[in-house]
Amino acid sequence: MKAIRNVGSYLFGPGALGRLEEVLRGDPRVPAGPVVYLVDHFFAGFTAPLAKLPQRPLDRLIFMDTTHEPSTDQVDQVAARVRADFSDLGGLPGVIVGMGGGATLDMAKAVSNLLTNGGQAADYQGWDLVKVPGVYKIGVPTLSGTGSETSRTCVLTNYQTGVKLGMNSDFSVFDQLILDPDLTATVPREQYFHTGLDTYFHCMETLNGRARNGIVDAYSEKAIDLCRQVFLQGDMQDQSSRENMMIASLMGGAAAGNTGLVHPLSAGLSVVLGVHHGLANCLAMGPLAEFYPPEHAEFLAMAQAQGIKLPTGLGADLSDEQIGKLYASSIVHAKPLGNHLGEGFRDILTPARMAALFRAM
Ligand SMILES: [Fe+2]
Structure with missing residues (x-):
């Protein structure tokens, strides 16, 4: 028997994404540092949802290439880029917001874990290998079905070894979710x-x-x-x-x-x-x-x-x-x-x- 960890809190309803700023600035549980938005590259062509992201000068928006299934290499690269961007803050932003389908959400969870745990993504593929909590993470699903928004894993493929395995860990669970069904209206x-x-x-x-x-x-x-x-x-x-x-x-x-x-x-x-x-x-x-x-x-x-x-x-x-x-x-x-x-x-x-x-x- 094992204790189950669930997502801390979630906001659900049409237009919920418009409340993200309130969550980031008004919720005392959310750390104050800069925000890294990891967004599915599908949204690069849609200005309306991006305009709802309350970006400040120190925040970063990185588009996640989801052409292929998420890989350990990709997570390593994004984490390295975030560390470099925030080197004067010890390599750590305050919050990671993952916005996209399961691939993007899984990568956001993995990057969050990797930033605080060090090493490489492949080191944490398996069960309960993540040692300390990741960067505070908020998930914004834009596609429904994978369950990544509430699961305790983030599935990554290691193309060198052929292993497709998640970071199964309580630390892979999102701290908060913004669930806005308006976002899934444009999915093919x-x-x-x-x-x-x-x-x-x-x-x-x-x-x-x-x-x-x-x-x-x-x-x-x-x-x-x-x-x-x-x-x-x-x-x-x-x-x-x-x-x-x-x-x-x-x-x-x-x-x-x-x-x-x-x-x-x-x-x-x-x-x-x-x-x-x-x-x-x-x-x-x-x-x-x-x-x-x-x-x-x-x-x-x-x-x-x-x-x-x-x-x-x-x-x-x-x-x-x-x-x-x-x-x-x-x-x-x-x-x-x-x-x-x-x-x-x-x-x-x-x-x-x-x-x-x-x-x-
Ligand atoms: Fe599945």
């Missing part, structure tokens, strides 16, 4: 769907798993219920659906239970082929109907209801070498695979069986 529809489904997969994998916890189950069940409202009833991106999706993502991240089969296969696709997490999950779910019969049918119904065409044909072009790498980078995720299939998961997911699954994507 496919991306909105793929990312939203991440919550659905996290929660249904948890509920189908062996390691269970009553609080996690309750969060997961409610998050799935909200996903059904979002994706099976009306337009997934209208005002009330965006609000519901933001709540579902929040609950899914707070649940952050052990996953099952979708996430390990998805991780393989991200590490080997560079497929983004949300899309990779949808691809991974494709051949898993036999493992998750009702959820697979519901997933297809959700895509159909929202007019989303799910990609097919990826598996047909994979070389034997790629299949070998996909197997290796999926089967390493023993905890979630065992959570669904038990300790003998390697006897069920043999290299041949896994090859067939990847070829069917």
Whole structure:
């Protein structure tokens, strides 16, 4: 049994981003030093949300390149830049505000941890390796589904070692969140769907798993219920659906239970082929109907209801070498695979069986 740490406080509602200045200047819990805004590069072309960031002369805004999944190198580089910019303050700003999707939020959490703990991002990939609290961090999600805003991890890929692993730590939890559903109105529809489904997969994998916890189950069940409202009833991106999706993502991240089969296969696709997490999950779910019969049918119904065409044909072009790498980078995720299939998961997911699954994507 382990104590659960949750986000300190959050502000939720349309227009919430407009209250950021009040949070930064009026909340006694927020340190007074300069603010570093780490913002998804997607927003470089949108002046309206950026204009709502209350920047002062000593603050910095750094756009985060989210073309690829976040890497340990990228986190090292951003942390080095922040240290250099604030060298006269011991390399530390007062606050980090991460604004973007899961990739940006994860990088903001990792940079925050790294600034106070020193060393390199790869040193902290694993469980409870972060030693001291990071720089005070505020998250502003602009895409719902990853649960990064409430989770205690920040997933990074080390492209040198092929390891995709988070800094799982209580110190990876945001201190505050600004949850503004207006910000998810401009997300491209496919991306909105793929990312939203991440919550659905996290929660249904948890509920189908062996390691269970009553609080996690309750969060997961409610998050799935909200996903059904979002994706099976009306337009997934209208005002009330965006609000519901933001709540579902929040609950899914707070649940952050052990996953099952979708996430390990998805991780393989991200590490080997560079497929983004949300899309990779949808691809991974494709051949898993036999493992998750009702959820697979519901997933297809959700895509159909929202007019989303799910990609097919990826598996047909994979070389034997790629299949070998996909197997290796999926089967390493023993905890979630065992959570669904038990300790003998390697006897069920043999290299041949896994090859067939990847070829069917
Ligand atoms: Fe996920």
